Amino acid sequence: GGEVPTGHYTVPLGKAAIVRPGEALTILCYGTMVHVCDRVVTDTGVDAEIIDLRTLVPLDIETIEASVKKTGRCMIVHEATRTSGFGAELSA
Numbered sequence: 001g002g003e004v005p006t007g008h009y010t011v012p013l014g015k016a017a018i019v020r021p022g023e024a025l026t027i028l029c030y031g032t033m034v035h036v037c038d039r040v041v042t043d044t045g046v047d048a049e050i051i052d053l054r055t056l057v058p059l060d061i062e063t064i065e066a067s068v069k070k071t072g073r074c075m076i077v078h079e080a081t082r083t084s085g086f087g088a089e090l091s092a
Contacts, residue, residue: 014058018067022049026067028090029077030054037077048075056086 019034024047029037034052041048049067053059068074076087 011054013055014060016054016060016063017052018063019050019052020048022047023071024048025073025075026051026064026071027075027077028053028064030056030086031079033077033079056089 019038020041022041027037027041027048027050029050030053034050037048037050040046041050049071051063051067053064064074076090078085078087
């Protein structure tokens with residue numbers, strides 16, 4: 001996934017998007033890392049469900065919980081920041 005629509009479009013606040021369904025692992029990501037994760041999963045053949053959080057506040061806890069309950073595993077991916085990465089909040 002990841003094509004930008006042409007014309008006018010909106011993205012709902014607080015609603016994550018399942019970019020790729022999968023059974024073995026849930027990957028939570030946003031921004032550029034969505035594309036990086038999709039490429040890695042495609043190249044390695046891992047059956048991972050990729051969730052684009054899209055908004056962090058509000059956060060779509062329901063979609064996250066449903067996916068992690070399904071897969072039993074969760075990986076959080078975000079770009080490296082010097083301090084205060086949102087991944088720590090997600091893991092907490």
